[in-house]
Amino acid sequence: MPSLRVHRASDEYAREIAGRISRFLLLTLGSVIMLAGLVLAPLPGHIGLPLLVVGLMIVLRNSFRAKRQFVRMQRAHPKMVFPIRRLMRREPEIVLVFWQQYLRVERLVLPKRIRFAINARRYLKRRFRPREA
Known part of the structure; x- marks a missing residue:
């Protein structure tokens, strides 16, 4: 029986080492992946943000x-x-996150009179408003 206990202890130790390595x-x-996302973030094509989120998810799930x-x-x-956090949900x-960030950037960069997104949203909201019977 003592050899069985030694065998179990070595299995647990091997599992712990494998878990740490993984x-x-x-x-x-x-x-x-996060580093690649940082490099690609300023380039056109918007591939950097999703890469950052995926890398962040992997890191957050494996590091206390x-x-x-x-x-x-x-x-x-x-x-x-x-x-x-909204992008990391299931x-x-x-x-919606893209739209919200676009509005924030537009507010920071453009003067009020030439902001495109807010004016377009208001126009579309008025145009496609459900008609009351």
Whole structure:
């Protein structure tokens, strides 16, 4: 019977080592994906943000320290982190997040009289308003 206990202990140790190695590899993969997203973010085509979110998801699921830091960042800057959280849900609201971020950028960059998105939304809302019977 003593050999059976030794065998179980070595199996648990091997599982723990394999878990640590796989967690380290997933953290490395997530970091590489996030780095690629950062590089591609300023380029046209909008592939950088989804890559950043996927990399962040991989890192957050495999690192307790990263989760703690993310929660701290969320409490300190909720408006910045909220779109990322919305994209990390099971069924992300991609179009709504894109629209909200576009409106924020438009508000920061363009003067009020030439903002396209707000005026277009108001026009479409009036035009396609459901008619009352």
